[in-house]
Amino acid sequence: MNEQTKKILNKYLHADRDSLIPILQEIQESEGWLSESSLTEVGRHLNMPVSKVYGVATFYNQFRFQPQGKFHIQVCRGTACHVLGSATVLQEIQKALKIKVGETTKDGLFSLEIVACIGTCGLAPVININGNFHAGVTTESLSEIIESYKEKINI
Amino acid sequence: MSITINVNGNKIEAKAGETVLNVLSDHGIKVPTLCHLKNMFPTGSCRMCVVEHKNTDKLITSCSAIVEEGMEILTHSPRVTEARKVIVELLLSNHPDDCLYCVRNGNCELQGLSQELCVTERRIQGRRNKLPIDTSSVSILRDPEKCILCGRCVRVCEEIMGVACIDISKRGSQSIVSTAFDKGLNTSSCVNCGQCIMVCPTGALTEQSHFAEIKEALSDPNKKVVIQYAPAISVSVAEEFGLEAGKDIAGIMNAALRKIGFDYVFDTSFAADLTIMEESSELIKRITENKNLPLITSCCPAWVKYAEEFVPELIPNISSCKSPQQMAGAIIKSYFADKVHIKKEDIYSVSIMPCTAKKFEGQREEMTNKGISDVDAVLTTREFVKFVKLFGINMHEMQGETADSPLGIRTSAGKLFGASGGVAEAAIRTAYHTLTGSELVKFKIPEIRGLKGQKETQLQIGDLKIGVAVVNGLANAKKLLDEIKAGRKDIHFIEIMACPGGCVGGGGQPINLDEQAVKDRIQSLYRIDDTESIKVSHKNPDVIILYNEFLGKPLGKKSHELLHTEYQKRDVII
Ligand code: SF4
Ligand code: SF4
Ligand code: SF4
Ligand code: FES
Numbered sequence: 001m002n003e004q005t006k007k008i009l010n011k012y013l014h015a016d017r018d019s020l021i022p023i024l025q026e027i028q029e030s031e032g033w034l035s036e037s038s039l040t041e042v043g044r045h046l047n048m049p050v051s052k053v054y055g056v057a058t059f060y061n062q063f064r065f066q067p068q069g070k071f072h073i074q075v076c077r078g079t080a081c082h083v084l085g086s087a088t089v090l091q092e093i094q095k096a097l098k099i100k101v102g103e104t105t106k107d108g109l110f111s112l113e114i115v116a117c118i119g120t121c122g123l124a125p126v127i128n129i130n131g132n133f134h135a136g137v138t139t140e141s142l143s144e145i146i147e148s149y150k151e152k153i154n155i
Numbered sequence: 156m157s158i159t160i161n162v163n164g165n166k167i168e169a170k171a172g173e174t175v176l177n178v179l180s181d182h183g184i185k186v187p188t189l190c191h192l193k194n195m196f197p198t199g200s201c202r203m204c205v206v207e208h209k210n211t212d213k214l215i216t217s218c219s220a221i222v223e224e225g226m227e228i229l230t231h232s233p234r235v236t237e238a239r240k241v242i243v244e245l246l247l248s249n250h251p252d253d254c255l256y257c258v259r260n261g262n263c264e265l266q267g268l269s270q271e272l273c274v275t276e277r278r279i280q281g282r283r284n285k286l287p288i289d290t291s292s293v294s295i296l297r298d299p300e301k302c303i304l305c306g307r308c309v310r311v312c313e314e315i316m317g318v319a320c321i322d323i324s325k326r327g328s329q330s331i332v333s334t335a336f337d338k339g340l341n342t343s344s345c346v347n348c349g350q351c352i353m354v355c356p357t358g359a360l361t362e363q364s365h366f367a368e369i370k371e372a373l374s375d376p377n378k379k380v381v382i383q384y385a386p387a388i389s390v391s392v393a394e395e396f397g398l399e400a401g402k403d404i405a406g407i408m409n410a411a412l413r414k415i416g417f418d419y420v421f422d423t424s425f426a427a428d429l430t431i432m433e434e435s436s437e438l439i440k441r442i443t444e445n446k447n448l449p450l451i452t453s454c455c456p457a458w459v460k461y462a463e464e465f466v467p468e469l470i471p472n473i474s475s476c477k478s479p480q481q482m483a484g485a486i487i488k489s490y491f492a493d494k495v496h497i498k499k500e501d502i503y504s505v506s507i508m509p510c511t512a513k514k515f516e517g518q519r520e521e522m523t524n525k526g527i528s529d530v531d532a533v534l535t536t537r538e539f540v541k542f543v544k545l546f547g548i549n550m551h552e553m554q555g556e557t558a559d560s561p562l563g564i565r566t567s568a569g570k571l572f573g574a575s576g577g578v579a580e581a582a583i584r585t586a587y588h589t590l591t592g593s594e595l596v597k598f599k600i601p602e603i604r605g606l607k608g609q610k611e612t613q614l615q616i617g618d619l620k621i622g623v624a625v626v627n628g629l630a631n632a633k634k635l636l637d638e639i640k641a642g643r644k645d646i647h648f649i650e651i652m653a654c655p656g657g658c659v660g661g662g663g664q665p666i667n668l669d670e671q672a673v674k675d676r677i678q679s680l681y682r683i684d685d686t687e688s689i690k691v692s693h694k695n696p697d698v699i700i701l702y703n704e705f706l707g708k709p710l711g712k713k714s715h716e717l718l719h720t721e722y723q724k725r726d727v728i729i
Contacts, residue, residue: 036335036336039335039336040335040728043335043729044729049313049318049319049320049322049335049344049729050335050336050728050729051319051320051321051322051324051333051334051335051343051728052319052322053335054322054324054333054335054336054337055322055323055324055333058324058325058326059324059325059326
């Protein structure tokens with residue numbers, strides 16, 4: 001078992017099923033995603049069938065089952081962004097990268113997540129890639145943004 | 156305490172604490188249900204069972220609501236029936252429209268409800284989820300597109316089987332019943348028992364069919380096609396052909412199977428007798444050597460797989476005897492093949508089992524002899540019924556015939572294998588004879604008969620005191636095995652069957668949620684035992700000949716080679 005996961009589980013020594021979500025949150029926090037082996041370990045630790053752990057984990061949007069890409073894209077789905085077209089932005093990103101929310105591109109470059117309002121409503125619709133905000137995203141600017149990140153890799 | 160409620164304008168007495176649904180059904184008022192499973196805790200998730208609660212003017216789910224004094228209920232008001240209809244329409248909104256091609260056509264609860272509630276058009280159009288069928292298991296097929304997420308399979312798998320290899324994952328319109336990581340049943344701890352199929356209201360769950368292969372073998376002039384049927388089968392199918400429910404139709408089956416084109420027909424109960432010869436000797440050996448006790452039966456392949464996954468530390472306790480299906484297969488392709496001068500390569504060996512796990516067992520590595528499988532294909536009881544109809548056999552016209560010889564005779568002890576407790580009872584009868592040289596005065600052991608999940612008794616056989624435990628339902632087995640692991644020492648022999656009631660309640664049986672059907676089948680087996688004269692396996696004349704001519708003695712070299720095997724820990728996602 002991975003050291004980080006072991007440490008987290010050790011904090012929950014006599015835990016029962018009620019601790020499942022906090023444990024999953026901590027693991028995702030530390031590893032960026034929930035791997036099959038982490039979920040299996042959690043099941044063993046809580047004496048819970050892995051099918052149940054998987055069932056609960058996949059119920060929540062917050063959990064990822066693929067490692068984050070080099071560039072992690074967060075699309076704001078708050079009200080202001082929504083009004084200004086974040087649904088289209090999300091759709092365009094999914095189309096351009098051929099992934100859905102929660103997934104990572106095969107080359108491991110990009111991953112996608114939706115987040116509730118990130119508090120920069122003035123910049124709507126906004127996306128955040130590895131901490132950099134991109135404001136007023138349009139279909140055109142989006143492909144430029146994505147290209148610019150791809151180029152970073154080529155340098 | 157008794158209270159009074161008002162249902163559809165009539166006063167009804169009800170026991171306090173009961174659910175509304177139970178009270179209604181006790182009074183013959185039928186309310187449709189979907190997620191509800193009798194004798195299990197209600198989840199109240201499908202809302203199919205809604206009734207109108209006049210006191211609050213609300214619709215309540217009758218399966219989970221508890222009766223209250225003065226409650227006024229309407230079970231079929233326009234509001235209620237409309238609500239139920241909408242529920243069905245919603246379920247149908249993303250359901251495939253291929254009833255004509257579905258295994259459950261004519262026997263589907265969703266179809267039934269749609270008819271009952273007069274759904275005649277698609278008013279609600281939902282988006283179909285395109286989802287692949289899980290074909291990874293050799294026993295069970297899961298078609299998620301036909302799943303209406305009632306959750307019954309999930310609960311049976313967890314609460315009755317103690318396996319819990321499936322759960323509802325994801326959410327909203329994406330929800331699906333899946334194994335961990337959606338990797339398919341074959342990577343999971345699924346024990347292939349098929350109890351999920353038995354409770355599924357739709358065609359989402361069914362067995363992997365061996366229909367085509369068997370038909371092909373039947374039309375291959377170079378193949379001799381041999382068939383055997385498990386002890387439970389002949390008492391489980393009469394009603395499917397319009398004959399008296401629970402009736403033993405072994406003779407009719409023999410005739411029908413020959414008419415279909417099978418070259419030789421056997422009752423697996425013969426091999427059950429053989430199993431008893433080997434297993435009772437094994438029991439005596441282990442008790443005298445005080446080794447690997449308690450001895451645990453190995454007839455149920457669902458239990459064996461469970462053990463390999465969940466309690467590998469108990470594998471040494473499991474009997475090394477193959478199951479009757481596999482013993483019959485092994486003897487057919489050796490002794491019998493020689494007798495009738497057929498090469499074993501030319502034999503295609505089929506079995507009819509009340510069981511989906513037998514499909515898995517049939518293809519196990521351990522169940523082959525120099526690369527040749529003991530059993531080539533397995534039909535469930537359900538498939539057998541279809542087979543008979545497909546070949547246009549009229550069971551009413553069939554004259555009873557006997558099974559083929561040699562191996563054609565069975566005792567009533569062998570027949571008892573079909574019911575929970577039967578293997579233990581048959582084994583004790585023969586062990587008693589081996590140890591004391593005389594026969595039991597009373598053959599029946601009532602303490603280990605019946606539908607109860609866990610049964611026990613202590614028996615005095617000669618100088619030995621033997622503790623016997625019988626469990627059905629793997630969740631019950633787990634409880635007992637936990638006690639054994641914790642050091643319980645008074646049990647020497649354990650019979651474990653995965654399915655409720657034993658194989659008569661198996662996952663390959665006709666789909667019928669009525670517990671009475673299982674009871675009738677058990678009664679039928681006991682009737683056979685009461686009325687027939689050879690009640691002990693060691694008196695089976697064909698078994699005696701088989702040992703004299705071929706096997707030598709129980710646990711001997713030949714037996715070891717053909718009739719015994721061993722198991723190993725199995726790594727799956729648990
Ligand atoms: S076959 Fe048995 S173990 Fe497998 S999923 Fe169905 S109920 Fe569970
Ligand atoms: S597979 Fe069948 S039993 Fe299981 S949830 Fe779906 S419809 Fe219900
Ligand atoms: S109890 Fe019988 S029918 Fe059920 S899985 Fe075991 S062998 Fe098969
Ligand atoms: S049967 Fe009552 S809610 Fe499903």
